[in-house]
Amino acid sequence: MCLIFTCGEHTFRKEVEGFEGIVCRCYNCGNYAGSVLKSNPWFTFCFIPIVPLSIHGYEDITCRICNFQQPLAHRPDVIALKHGGNGQPGVPLQDHGGAHQGAATGGKPNQGMTYG
């Protein structure tokens, strides 16, 4: 009688709360294809998850193009996006039209918009 047991590892991934829909730049391939995903590796036995290898999991920037993964802790720019992109958590939000300010100046030449 011969039994074959297969042990392995399976990683469950899900979006991190507060980072849903945020797309950031991948530092490996340069594309804006990085998503913040939480990885929870599990030890599997006969393809059945048995034991979690990490209690809290890992939060990574995962690129959907090149599959490059980078720890979220190394991307303060992405963490800042979670706070609304202004880097000032705790500042009360204005009305929802605030994002449009300065967009309708009209008549002025579009100077000063060069990117270095």
Ligand SMILES: [Zn+2]
């Ligand atoms: Zn990439």
